[in-house]
Amino acid sequence: MRVPISAVTPETTEAEVIGWVHEVRDLGGLAFYILRDRTGFLQATIVKKKASESVLLAAKDASRESVVRITGVVKATEKAPGGREIIPETFEVIARAETPLPLDVAEKVPAEIDTRLDNRFLDARRPRVAGIFQIRSAVQHAITDLFFQEGFINITTSKIVAAATEGGTELFPLAYFEKEAFLNQSPQLYKQMMMAAGFEKVFEIAPIFRAEEHNTTRHLNEATSIDVEVSFADHEDVMDLLERVVVSCYTRVAEECPTAIEALGIDFAVPKAPFPRITYAEAIDIAALSIEEDIAYGDDLSTAAEKAIGDEMGEHYFITDWPTSIKPYYAMPFEDDPSICKAFDLMHPRMELSSGAQRIHQHDLLVEQIEAKGLSPDSFEFYLKPFKYGMPPHAGWGLGMERLVMTMLDLPNIREAVLFPRDRHRVTP
Ligand code: ATP
Ligand code: MG
DSSP, rough: BBBOGOOTTOOOOEEEEEEEEEEEEESEEEEEEEEEEETEEEEEEEETTTTHHHHHHHHHHTTTTTTEOOOEEEEEOTTTTEEEEEEEEEEEEOOOOOOSSSTTTOSSSSOHHHHHHHHHHHTTSSHHHHHHHHHHHHHHHHHHHHHHHHHOOEEOSSSEESSSSSSSSSOOEEEEETEEEOHHHOOOOHHHHHHHHTTTTTEEEEEEOOOOOOOOOOOSSSEEEEEEEEETTHHHHHHHHHHHHHHHHHHHHHOOHHHHHHHTTTOOOOSSSSSEEEEEEHHHHHHHHOOOOOOTTOOOOOOOHHHHHHHHOOEEEEEEEEEGGSSOTOOOOOOSOTTTTEEEEETTTTTEEEEEEBBOOOHHHHHHHHHHTTTOGGGGGHGOOOOOOOOOOEEEEEEEEHHHHHHHHOOOSSSGGGOOOOOOBBBBO
16 A cells, blocks of 8 residues: 655555655666655665566666656665665556656756746645645635634635726726626625625635736736625724734644745744734835835835835834725725725735725715726616615725735745746746
8 A cells, every 4th residue: 555755764664655756866786766755755775686677677767757656675774865765676657757857856957937837737846836835725724714713704706797896907808798897806896795795704715817017026917815804893803803814824834834844944933913003104204214216195105115114114014094095995084084094004024915994884985985086986886786775884805815925935926826827928837
């Protein structure tokens, strides 16, 4: 019976292992085959004088990255990974890999990101890369666990929509029979409608689509958004929830993924809650101290400004009290000063991770704000209707999964956090 490679210990006597040939070293009388599966590495040692004809023949045929099955005796040795080696009694090539390989899985030869993404199945055989996706899986597990513990309902909303969530030009049009339709840029309107339905606490982890104008290292055209909406809650309540989510993701990864973290060679520390909170006005003052460009009150934060503030803060932080003019129409203005609103961004020192707000739940105020943004309430009829029939006060946020993983693991490019990234130049594989 096949045993996972990590289960082969110096105490194992006989074993059957199946894995990929990670490395071959032929020293003449002696040959070493390093086998790899998702659990680890194992050295197979062939003493040519002692090995059977069939073992020698199969071993000769076993090019790097072929899948092979080996049965044999396990011996303790200090010189091999994990302090043990297998001496093959049988050796079978199950699936031979062609040569040369499009990508060096053993990472002796570095590869450009494009070569890596073109050959993602090979790239993901690298323990470092596989580790990223093991961690991403643990992050999603931590998030869903926390949401279910706190009584949330997991919803799934349509990604084919008739209107833009926020107006905007970031939409991908779709050939949808005789109608005009788009890929959804955010589940915002739908999760709010579920507040009108009385669901109280909902979450959705699903793709969002954005025709971003620029090709950057922190934007994708298809990203994964972790979205929540909570009734009878304000912006402060959902900021606290967001903090709990982020801390629980880091905590879970620290507990469950030490090997993957080690393979990535990063310093990993769980951020401490509560995260500092600064207002938008304070944020632009901080930015103005260290960057040349003028930031006027009411301007959105540029990448340079975000970076300057991030350097100063040095940890996760919230920016609150945004000018109503630069946040979406559904953000709730403060009663005593409607020029600012109950919106917030959660920032990592490197970039924005999440945007959220208490939402407007009053129909007439919402229509006013839609008009103030130069949008037509007519195109939002389906969304506005629930606000006429008992919409509870509510708040929520959207958190970018890839940005969360990217910043957590100090990855240079957001594409590293997606199996099959979609950007301006890439729709395959
Ligand atoms: P940015 O200003 O950084 O482009 P945004 O403010 O347009 O982001 P939101 O509409 O606030 O983004 O979306 C909420 C979250 O979704 C963002 O904070 C981010 O984590 C994630 N997100 C949005 N757009 C993208 C994208 N194109 N690629 C990856 N993640 C994204
Ligand atoms: Mg935002």
